[in-house]
Amino acid sequence: FLGLLAGCGNEGGSSLANPTVNADTGEIGEPEVEDITLRLNWRFKGEFAPFYVAQEKGFFEEYGLNVDVLEGNGSTSVMQTVAQGQDDLGITSTVEPAQGVEEGMPITMIATYMNSSPIMIASHPDAPVETPTDLEGKSIAMAIASTFTNIFPRFLEEENVNASEVEAVQVEASARNGLFLGKEVDAVAIFSTNELPVFEKELGYELTSLYLSEYQFDLAGLTVIGNNQFLNDNPNTAARFLAAMDEAFRYTLEHIDEAVAISAERFPDAVDEEIVREQLTLLEEIAQFDSVPFGWIAEENIAETLTILEGSGLISDKQEAEAYFTNEFFQLD
Amino acid sequence: MTTSLELNHIGKVYQTRTGEVQALSHVHLSIAPRSFVSIVGPSGCGKSTVMRIIAGLEQPSTGSIKKNGANLENHRDDMAVVFQKDVLLAWRSVLDNVLFPIEIKHGKKQKKATVDKAMQLLKSVGLAGFEQKYPHELSGGMKQRVAICRALIQDPQLLLMDEPFGALDALTREQMMYDLLRLSDTYQFTTVFITHSIEEAVFLSDKVVVMSGRPGSIVKEIPSTLSRPRNGDTRKEPEFTGQVSTIRSIFQTQGILAEA
Amino acid sequence: MTTSLELNHIGKVYQTRTGEVQALSHVHLSIAPRSFVSIVGPSGCGKSTVMRIIAGLEQPSTGSIKKNGANLENHRDDMAVVFQKDVLLAWRSVLDNVLFPIEIKHGKKQKKATVDKAMQLLKSVGLAGFEQKYPHELSGGMKQRVAICRALIQDPQLLLMDEPFGALDALTREQMMYDLLRLSDTYQFTTVFITHSIEEAVFLSDKVVVMSGRPGSIVKEIPSTLSRPRNGDTRKEPEFTGQVSTIRSIFQTQGILAEA
Amino acid sequence: MQSKTETTWMKQAKPKSVKRIQVPHSLWAGFTLIGFFLVWQLATMLLAIPQYLLPSPISIFTRVLSESQLLLSHALTTLAEVGLGFALSLSIGIPLAIAIVYSRYLANALYPILIAIQCIPMVSIAPILVIWFGYGLTTKILLACLISFFPIVINAVTGFRSLDKDMHDLGRSIGISEWKNFFYLRLPNALPHLFGGIKVGVTLAVVGAVVGEFVASERGLGYLQLTANARLDTPLVFATLFTLALIGMLLFGAVQLLERWIMPWYSANKAGSER
Amino acid sequence: MQSKTETTWMKQAKPKSVKRIQVPHSLWAGFTLIGFFLVWQLATMLLAIPQYLLPSPISIFTRVLSESQLLLSHALTTLAEVGLGFALSLSIGIPLAIAIVYSRYLANALYPILIAIQCIPMVSIAPILVIWFGYGLTTKILLACLISFFPIVINAVTGFRSLDKDMHDLGRSIGISEWKNFFYLRLPNALPHLFGGIKVGVTLAVVGAVVGEFVASERGLGYLQLTANARLDTPLVFATLFTLALIGMLLFGAVQLLERWIMPWYSANKAGSER
Ligand SMILES: Nc1ncnc2c1ncn2[C@@H]1O[C@H](COP(=O)(O)OP(=O)(O)OP(=O)(O)O)[C@@H](O)[C@H]1O
Ligand SMILES: Nc1ncnc2c1ncn2[C@@H]1O[C@H](COP(=O)(O)OP(=O)(O)OP(=O)(O)O)[C@@H](O)[C@H]1O
């Protein structure tokens, strides 16, 4: 297997081959490969519904693709398998690829479906955390070694919160949930598109939310990365994939009930329909793409992410934003 | 006071995978206080079983056993056993093996106080200088002698010995016979002694019990008419040779002695 | 052709935690083909060690051992050993224990073919009906007999026996002596026989080797003048009693025989 | 086997009570377990422990029953991984143990590597395995194998080394190869140790498979637990854990039966005390 | 000990070479390990395996050296957890094993619970422990204890039951309580089994502590690994794993030394083959 480990070329995103497009019809050229794999960064959750919708409603097929959507185990591991070429495309947040590129991984972000961060601090309404300063004198649980944990000190600093008055509890995710639900801690760092609806359903009341994106801590999630070699060799396929996903997202957000039904059918053991519906509703709020296709990457968004990461010491050698992402595979009407 | 024992029609059946084995049937025997009783009999006739029942290590299937008149079901405090197989503890030196019963019954302090006696005993069986050796560094006969020392150090009221001299040469064996006689005379304990040597049995005993083959039962009890103390001359007494040949003939009538 | 053995000034030193033990010193002995050699000597004098060296289980510290003139360092194919301690395999029935060497040397098929012979052997030592029992269901003497059968079934050229009859009663012992003589006569194997019974040694042997105490060495070799075949009358020959008392007196001059 | 009574010193004092005690042994154990669940149930009720912290046994059992179909199908997946992984573990572990027993060199060279593998949590190794072997069955089998084979090797080595010198000499006197010596003497003699290792190993293999499912899977009890956890469906999480425990007991019981069947001679030679 | 030569069948053929082989045993093992690292180094270089997949040994070692201060301080934290957890494990496991040996009832009642604990991955149990016992030291100690005590119990039970009937009879003939019988006969007799269990247990305890650190901690090698992972600092991740392995080997080696020291009589009685 050592051969498998040998990496592929290590080139920045901007130098990738461009897809061929028929100038008259706007149609993307023939796909170089039809069978590709997409590795999600976790087991099914609501935000992944559009990928399954694309499969079930034939959007991939429409673009001549056969995409195998596979569940995964965390962004880091997705990045590694994509970098290594085991998987063609993968889903991560924007944070890990930013680090990965610095580590020399041959990957590029080609789309991000949340142009606003789902990272939030939730709190019980009887001890609400509405602004960062509300954290003083409170305790907050966060997943150990998560992105949030890493940027949290900088967040406090930027917002002029006295860090010594905030009790930050680093625990594993399900322990974090238990601590918060059992009110052992006052607040919790979670994703609005994932845990929030679950918590609210469990507790039976609405939680107080504080979105980090409102404080210029906008770390986008749900980002598609591709292996550079793959993208360079198969630009049309990549473009067709994004085009299909554009339609799939649009369709999903317009037909949330149907998307929920599709999810429930695909994952009968893992889906709570009510929660998925809620998750999709929340996804709609942070997936705002006007006049650009779904997934279009805003450069300032990436730049902001890089600044936060650099400030938090997660990357040390920031390169040009273009080294990390490309919008080359989108077709603007 | 030492021990008088009464075995009442004891029977013993072993349950095995391949069916029952009747090892003993109606073994009836009384052992007077302070007496020396030897048991002889063909291999596999149940001698060890009798001894294990007396020791309380095996329950008789039928019959009962009385000590000083009282029913005896549990352990006998004042008893020491020399097993047919010398069960030495591999993780203890020779000296510690000998002192094992003392340590375990009376604690470390008493053990310390008994070291001299143990050394004395070991010396008397020819094992001086081997106190610090481990069992695996001994020869077969040496191990057996250690096991004998381990029994004697307990100052028992009842001493049960299962072929204790089997692995010893004639000289050592004779030496130990004299030692045993001297001790039983001094401390007045009761001895049950299993042996294959008819001469040994006659020489040592107040009573020789002859057992028959499976299922084991007692064919004859032969009280000794030999005078005490026994010594080198005892063997030359006509009673001695007489008793030896009596027992030999009992064996012969039972056994089959074929020549090539 | 059977085996002639030559022990050349063999010495053996055991290394122990508490220092070296000189077990043998200059043991010089030759064993003629087809002969029956007995070794007698006080307990702990090194008899087992000599046997283990002959068997190749122990390396001599000094000296060498030759078989049919050739230096012998490794295992002897045509040899069978009866150990002082009957090493039966707890997980095998009596029959399977006896057949163990056959199965292990020649495979299952040969084992099947040898079952009858094994049954025959077991019967001849009085263990008919015990074939399917497990070792723990046997008495001490029975186990020893199983170990003897396990050696004999190998049809060895060289049979090494370390106190094989120690746990047997006089009758069984005599029976087995006759059987052994008959077998060695029939199959013409060489036998090295360790015993504590001087009578047994004289009765069986072509040569009796008398060893002295630690460090073990050979004090005397006594070739037998007794006629063959040996039988019940052999014991009555004057040479028999003569040799027995010769050996006894050798022992007496060495040993210390104290009376109470 | 029936000579049990002889082994027990304490029983001898009152041999008549033996029969009475014999029967309810396993029943009593059952009662104890029921008592344990009762206390748990009462605790959750009286202390009002919320369901997402610790569901009551009743809610777990009802969930187990209502989802039995689901649990069974996932359990079969897990069981298959455990079976394959453990088989692999045995077929690597035993030869490795033999190699270690016969070669001090290999012992020195292999032990550090084995210990290293053993000391690194499977959750750390799992992602690396995923990268090398993908998200498929292989990874889970390897995890079940890796986690379970240390106890097997260690116990096998201890067992193989525990052959009495006397027995080894017997083998040598017969003049057989060390190879046969191994099969006929060392191996049967090591069985009690081996079974000890197998009992520990087989339960660990369950853990390995589940950890594998945490990391890479779309089926199996680990997957089920993970997704239930994400939904905060704590009763289902516990129902999954319960099923896992059941699998473990089944495997352990099977090993114990096998042990009795292979070593009938063993208990008769040993003073197993209260048995 | 020095009578080694007698136990080895193979050696007998060339007794003169014994001396020559003796010395380089552990050296050879060292060479093998070095060879292993060499192959690894070459592979990463020749196949150009990127650092984020598998760092080269040199980069790991340089990292270990340059961060030795950091690694050591975290390692001490982990070691403390392991030590406490394992001590707890022993002090619960051995009495439990004794209880199981002496009471069929307890055996029946306890085994299911033990197996259940053993079969459920620590990563599943950990969050519950965090909620019950907080995110402090207790949780990690408990995890180290929980994970390591099954092998200890199983091996101890097997060991305690392995007393020969003869020896048990000897104890009974002296007329001592079963209690003393246990200490003077059963326990020493069970030592080889016990040490087998302890060797497996102590390395598992390392895993338990690290898993505990994964779940809740601000120090320790588990924490260090997680943060390094979050930073995609793969060489540091491997440096941490390397330190873990080192801890495991140290503990294992310590147990082995203890074993030799406590059971000097053992190897002399056993045909340990090549040793
Ligand atoms: N493995 C060993 N380690 C150390 N010393 C030993 C070992 N085996 C035997 N010895 C010593 O060597 C001497 C001779 O022992 P050996 O077993 O050969 O005697 P033996 O003549 O067979 O005695 P016995 O008739 O009692 O069996 C004894 O002093 C014994 O202590
Ligand atoms: N644990 C057991 N299980 C089954 N049968 C047994 C058991 N112990 C002894 N026996 C059988 O009981 C009979 C008597 O055995 P025992 O050991 O009492 O004989 P023994 O007279 O001491 O013989 P030896 O002189 O050979 O030692 C034998 O037939 C033996 O097979």
Ligand SMILES: [Mg+2]
């Ligand atoms: Mg007997």
Ligand SMILES: [Mg+2]
């Ligand atoms: Mg001997």
